[in-house]
Structure formats: structure tokens, C-alpha cells
Amino acid sequence: MNSYLELQSVRKRFGNAAVLNGVHLDVAEGELVTLLGPSGCGKSTLLRCIAGLAVLDGGRIVLQGRDLGGLAPRERQVGMVFQSFALFPNLTAGENVEYGLRMRGESKRGRRRRAEELLALVDLEDKRDVYPHHLSGGQQQRIALARSLAVQPKLLLLDEPLSALDAQIRKNLRSEIRSIQQRLNMTTLFVTHDQEEALTMSDRVCIMNKGVIVQEGTPEQIYMTPRTEFAARFMGSYNVMTRPEALRLFGSLEGSSDSYALRPESVKLIGMEEDPSGHAGRGKRIVDGTVDSVSVLGTIVRYSIEAAGVKLTIDALNDGRLIGIGERRNVRLALDCSQLLQLEKEGA
Amino acid sequence: MTERNQAGWGHRTLQSLLLLYLLLPLAATAVYAFAGDWQDTVLPKQWTLEWFESLFQDTRFLEALWNSLYLCSISVALSLAVMIPAVFVLTVYAPRLESLMKGIVVLPYAVPGVVAAVGLIRTYSGGPIDIAGTAYLLVGAYFVAILPYMYQGIRNSLLTVSAPELMQAAGLLGAGPVRAFLTVVLPNIVPGILVSTLLSFSVLFGEFVLTNMLVGAHLQTVQVYLSRRMGESGHLASAIAISYFAFILILSMVLMKLGQTKGRRVRG
Structure with missing residues (x-):
């Protein structure tokens, strides 16, 4: 792959704690790559190293063939959006967007025209003369996005830009950011701890843990085939089982892995009065279980079920078919052996 | 509703x-300052401007007032010029040194004025820097005396506006450190700085021990003048005291007003 951005064994320590343990990553032009991981996994530090806000202890960062090592943030041609917006409170929305152009010494007219374009891009043309204090969180973040795009950076870094916003605004802004990014073909690194955000927005997702990228792939690959226990647990409500537990449920197992994962929606629930024969077949298995709890999550109903001494989380579509299944009821589970994933050891 | 009313009354x-x-006490002082004949009545029998007249006709008073004003102004201006950049650099680039600084800036509280004054006089009378009894020494001492107010005020303003993040954002947009400081940090901390300035000013204007011991013999400030003439007449x-109070009040109001207009512009 001809990389647009290359990270080569990037290392960073804070005192005795190693925060980045040799990160490798290649990003193609126009790609949106998400760094996904729990807090403290080093994802934000990596972003700050790329921006030049933190100094590398080892490794190289190359953007469009140019080594960024030793360059000040302002020489890197990298734009960044912060979780806290970091808008300049003494400047209006329009002046904020113009700021980078003003620093470059562009003419007032040119600045003004560009700011208007960008305000239109984020759909806030009417807020040009408004100060940040009078804007909502979502509007402030859109201004921050416009501000970082105004200087036409080669790379856009988004550091948890949606974390400080309410759920509904977050969802809207997420698709807006994605559509702007695609329209401008802007190479973007997006940092988040929210797996749904990562899956819906990215071309590629990198799961980070303890200062390294543990798995990368398209959102579909990452979701359908987590490689390690960490990735499986982090990607949602995967059922992670030990080998003996998996053996009890499935009878026999492929491979010799120590742990296995099962997607919560891959298990079918069958009411006791239903005929289970329709679910039987090659590689299928029916086991009995007891419902521990039921919670309705909108379009999905999440069951916590104990079967063969294993606690399982099972998601089913909220279509009314399973309405009779409540707590302490017995149910049958239709398991599909092909859905059981073998997990690698951590760090393997 | 009634509960809230009751609470409101309590507060009021x-x-x-x-x-x-x-x-x-202020009202009593004011009444006494305007009182003529006041012996065995609740309020004075007679009102007079005599005391103020004699005060304002005394060139020594006006001179003392002027001395105080310019000594305080120089000290505060010097402190601002040194402390704003210093605290900014510390807060943004060396936050680890903050715990050390916090310790240093409370030292002026820990040393009693008399001790500080004696120490300063001994150190600076003779030796390479012989400035005992001069205004230079006083300005230096004032600088130290207002260090805690300046440090806390400037630091808090910087943290309130998240100066480190503003600097990073401006840096990524192409601004050098000095330009970033002048365009996006300084305008946002001006209201906070004005409050510190005001506070420092009133502290210095009321400071007596250092002033009297360091320059009392050579330089008449309002504090020193007040203490000298206190014995002459209670009315005077x-x-x-009332003129002094009025002076500080006017000064404070002017500074506050400045702070408000500046603050409004920042907040839009």
C-alpha cells in the first residue's frame, strides 16, 4: 500500500509508564481510520504525538513522504479538533474559522470568503458573528471542525470530538462529520472509546490496548471476527467463554484455543411450546436454559440466560415473537457451531 | 413558596x-469627620467642612496621596509585567513546577511585616545594593507583598480559559507562541487580571508596617501621613480616613468598570 500517513514503531513514555509501545499504522489518502480503545490505552497520546503536542520517544511519523519529527505543530499541516472544542472565546465563530488564515497572512477578503464557505459546509452560515458562549455544544464543535479545515490540513485529527455532546446530537454530528470527510476526501484519524461510533464512521478501525494496536480491519471484520479476548469484550456484549464452558455448551469444539467468543445475536431463542425441529441441522445444537433477566433496548431485547452452567447474553429483535419469555422462564437455545470464534491469547 | 420566602428573609x-x-465604623468616622461641636448629643450639633479644608490645603497631604498613588502604580505595573509572562509560561509549559510555586507565593504571608522590613533594611543598607530608605526598596518589597494575589489571580484566569488548550489549538492553526498568547490568551484573561490588579492596589494602599519602616523617615505616603497626624485631632x-476611603472607592470603581467593559467584549 502506498501510504499517505505512516507510523513506524512509535513510542512514548510518561515517566516510568510506557504509553505507546511501538505503534505501526499505515493510512491511505482519504481514509478515515478510527483508533478505538478504553481510556488510558494511548490513543489520544498517539494523536498528540502526530500533532506535535507531545514529543516522541522513538519511532517515526511520516506524512506524505515528509518526516514530521522535530517539526513544531504549526509546521506539520495537521488539523485537530479537541474534545473540549477549544474555541477562542474572545473571537466570534467567523473569526475563529478565519484564525488560521489570519496567521498565514491571507487578505481579509480571502479569509472572509473561505470562512463563509466553511460555515456553509457545517451549516452554520447564520452564526458568523456569534461568540462561542452563545452556541450549543454541537454548534461549537462544528465551528471547531470548520476552523481546523479552513487551513486545508493534509491530515485531520479528531480527539473524541463527540464525547462532550448529548446522545442525539452525537448521532447527527457523527454522520455529518463522516459526510464532510468523504466530500473533502480528507485523510482523518478519529479517536474514540465508543465502539458504535467507530463502527458507523470508519473505513478502518484499529483497536488499541496498552499502547499497541491489537487488531485492525474494516468495521465488519472487527465486529464479526475479534481476534483476542480483549477485542471481543471491547466490541460489545460478546459472550467470552473458557474452553470447558464452550465444551459444555457445544459438546465438541474445533481448534485448541483456551477461550471462545459467541456473538449475542447469533443465538436463536425458542419458546418451550415451539417445535425446535426447525432449528436442528448440521452443526446446530439445541440446549435448555433459564432466563435471568430481560431488558428492552429499543429495537433489541437483551436476555441474560444461563445454559449448561454458562451465563450468556443473547440479543433478539424486538418483534413481539418472544413476548412470553420473562424472568425465571425456561427456554431453548439454538446454537450454531459455525458462529463460535476461537480467540488468540492476549499479545499473541 | 413560603419556605423560600422565609429563607429569603433569613438571608436578608x-x-x-x-x-x-x-x-x-465607617459611618461613625464619616460623621466625626464632618462634625463641628459634638459633646453630649447623639448626633453633632454643628456640621463643618473645616477638617477637610485644612486637609486639602495641606500640601503635605496631597503630596503623600500622590506618593502613595505612584508607588503603588509602579509596583503593580512591575508585578504585572513580570508575573503575567512568568505565570503563563509556568502554567502552560511547566505545570509540574506549580506545586513549588504554590509554596513560594505563600511565603509573603508567612513572614510578618516587621520581620521582613528589618531584614530588608539590614540587607540593603550598605553592601553592593545600597538602597535602604529609598523608594526602590519599597517598590521591591511591595512587589513581594502582592505576589500571592497576582500569582493566584493570573493562574486561575489562565486555567479558567484552559490556556494550555487554547495555545495548542492556536499553534496547530499556525500561530507562534507569542502571537498565540497575544491573540487568544491575553484577551481572555484581562478581566481576571483586572481583579488581581484591583486587589493588589487596595492591599498596597492600606499597607502600613512595610511602608513606615522602610521609607517612613524619607518619604511621606498617605499611611505615614495618617499615622503622624492622628494624634493632632480625631476630627482630622x-x-x-474618609478621603482615603473615597479615593480607593473611586479607583476601584474605575477599574471595575474597565473590567466589565472588557469582560463584556470577551463574552460577546
Whole structure:
């Protein structure tokens, strides 16, 4: 792959704690790559190293063939959006967007025209003369996005830009950011701890843990085939089982892995009065279980079920078919052996 | 609703009592400053401007007032010029040194004025820097005396506006450190700095021990003048105190007003 951005064994320590343990990553032009991981996994530090806000202890960062090592943030041609917006409170929305152009010494007219374009891009043309204090969180973040795009950076870094916003605004802004990014073909690194955000927005997702990228792939690959226990647990409500537990449920197992994962929606629930024969077949298995709890999550109903001494989380579509299944009821589970994933050891 | 009213009354009573406690001595002083004949009545029998007249006709008073004003102004200006960049650099680039700084800036509280004054006089009379008894020494001492107010005020303003993040954002947009500081940090901390300035000013204007011991013999400031003439007549001393108070009040109001207009512009 001809990389647009290359990270080569990037290392960073804070005192005795190693925060980045040799990160490798290649990003193609126009790609949106998400760094996904729990807090403290080093994802934000990596972003700050790329921006030049933190100094590398080892490794190289190359953007469009140019080594960024030793360059000040302002020489890197990298734009960044912060979780806290970091808008300049003494400047209006329009002046904020113009700021980078003003620093470059562009003419007032040119600045003004560009700011208007960008305000239109984020759909806030009417807020040009408004100060940040009078804007909502979502509007402030859109201004921050416009501000970082105004200087036409080669790379856009988004550091948890949606974390400080309410759920509904977050969802809207997420698709807006994605559509702007695609329209401008802007190479973007997006940092988040929210797996749904990562899956819906990215071309590629990198799961980070303890200062390294543990798995990368398209959102579909990452979701359908987590490689390690960490990735499986982090990607949602995967059922992670030990080998003996998996053996009890499935009878026999492929491979010799120590742990296995099962997607919560891959298990079918069958009411006791239903005929289970329709679910039987090659590689299928029916086991009995007891419902521990039921919670309705909108379009999905999440069951916590104990079967063969294993606690399982099972998601089913909220279509009314399973309405009779409540707590302490017995149910049958239709398991599909092909859905059981073998997990690698951590760090393997 | 009634509960809230009751609570409101409670608060109001408490507030009024507090105000009374604070303003009563001032009111009494003011009455005394304007009193002519006042022997066995609740309020004076006669009112007069005599004390103020004699005060304002005394060139020494005007001179003392002027001395105080310019000494305080120079000290505060010097402190601002040194402390704003220093605290900025510390807060943004070396936050680890902050715990050390916090310790240093409370030292002026820990050393009693008399001890500081004696120490300063001994150190600076003779030796390479022989400035005992001069205004230079006083300005230096004032600088130290207002260090805590300046440090805390500037630091808090910087943290309130998240100066480190503003600097990073401006840096990524192409601004050098000096330009970023001048365009996006300084305008946002001006209201906070004005408050620190005001506070420092009133502290210095009321400071007596250092002033009297360091320059009392050579330089007449309002504080020193007040203490000298206190014995002459109670009425006169009251008139001095009231003029002094009025002066600080006007100064504070001017500074506050400046702070408000500046603050409004920042907040839009």
C-alpha cells in the first residue's frame, strides 16, 4: 500500500509508564481510520504525538513522504479538533474559522470568503458573528471542525470530538462529520472509546490496548471476527467463554484455543411450546436454559440466560415473537457451531 | 413558596446585619469627620467642612496621596509585567513546577511585616545594593507583598480559559507562541487580571508596617501621613480616613468598570 500517513514503531513514555509501545499504522489518502480503545490505552497520546503536542520517544511519523519529527505543530499541516472544542472565546465563530488564515497572512477578503464557505459546509452560515458562549455544544464543535479545515490540513485529527455532546446530537454530528470527510476526501484519524461510533464512521478501525494496536480491519471484520479476548469484550456484549464452558455448551469444539467468543445475536431463542425441529441441522445444537433477566433496548431485547452452567447474553429483535419469555422462564437455545470464534491469547 | 420566602428573609436579615457591622465604623468616622461641636448629643450639633479644608490645603497631604498613588502604580505595573509572562509560561509549559510555586507565593504571608522590613533594611543598607530608605526598596518589597494575589489571580484566569488548550489549538492553526498568547490568551484573561490588579492596589494602599519602616523617615505616603497626624485631632484623622476611603472607592470603581467593559467584549 502506498501510504499517505505512516507510523513506524512509535513510542512514548510518561515517566516510568510506557504509553505507546511501538505503534505501526499505515493510512491511505482519504481514509478515515478510527483508533478505538478504553481510556488510558494511548490513543489520544498517539494523536498528540502526530500533532506535535507531545514529543516522541522513538519511532517515526511520516506524512506524505515528509518526516514530521522535530517539526513544531504549526509546521506539520495537521488539523485537530479537541474534545473540549477549544474555541477562542474572545473571537466570534467567523473569526475563529478565519484564525488560521489570519496567521498565514491571507487578505481579509480571502479569509472572509473561505470562512463563509466553511460555515456553509457545517451549516452554520447564520452564526458568523456569534461568540462561542452563545452556541450549543454541537454548534461549537462544528465551528471547531470548520476552523481546523479552513487551513486545508493534509491530515485531520479528531480527539473524541463527540464525547462532550448529548446522545442525539452525537448521532447527527457523527454522520455529518463522516459526510464532510468523504466530500473533502480528507485523510482523518478519529479517536474514540465508543465502539458504535467507530463502527458507523470508519473505513478502518484499529483497536488499541496498552499502547499497541491489537487488531485492525474494516468495521465488519472487527465486529464479526475479534481476534483476542480483549477485542471481543471491547466490541460489545460478546459472550467470552473458557474452553470447558464452550465444551459444555457445544459438546465438541474445533481448534485448541483456551477461550471462545459467541456473538449475542447469533443465538436463536425458542419458546418451550415451539417445535425446535426447525432449528436442528448440521452443526446446530439445541440446549435448555433459564432466563435471568430481560431488558428492552429499543429495537433489541437483551436476555441474560444461563445454559449448561454458562451465563450468556443473547440479543433478539424486538418483534413481539418472544413476548412470553420473562424472568425465571425456561427456554431453548439454538446454537450454531459455525458462529463460535476461537480467540488468540492476549499479545499473541 | 413560603419556605423560600422565609429563607429569603433569613438571608436578608443576615446580610443587613453584616452590612451594618461593616459600615457602622465607617459611618461613625464619616460623621466625626464632618462634625463641628459634638459633646453630649447623639448626633453633632454643628456640621463643618473645616477638617477637610485644612486637609486639602495641606500640601503635605496631597503630596503623600500622590506618593502613595505612584508607588503603588509602579509596583503593580512591575508585578504585572513580570508575573503575567512568568505565570503563563509556568502554567502552560511547566505545570509540574506549580506545586513549588504554590509554596513560594505563600511565603509573603508567612513572614510578618516587621520581620521582613528589618531584614530588608539590614540587607540593603550598605553592601553592593545600597538602597535602604529609598523608594526602590519599597517598590521591591511591595512587589513581594502582592505576589500571592497576582500569582493566584493570573493562574486561575489562565486555567479558567484552559490556556494550555487554547495555545495548542492556536499553534496547530499556525500561530507562534507569542502571537498565540497575544491573540487568544491575553484577551481572555484581562478581566481576571483586572481583579488581581484591583486587589493588589487596595492591599498596597492600606499597607502600613512595610511602608513606615522602610521609607517612613524619607518619604511621606498617605499611611505615614495618617499615622503622624492622628494624634493632632480625631476630627482630622477621620477626615483623612474618609478621603482615603473615597479615593480607593473611586479607583476601584474605575477599574471595575474597565473590567466589565472588557469582560463584556470577551463574552460577546
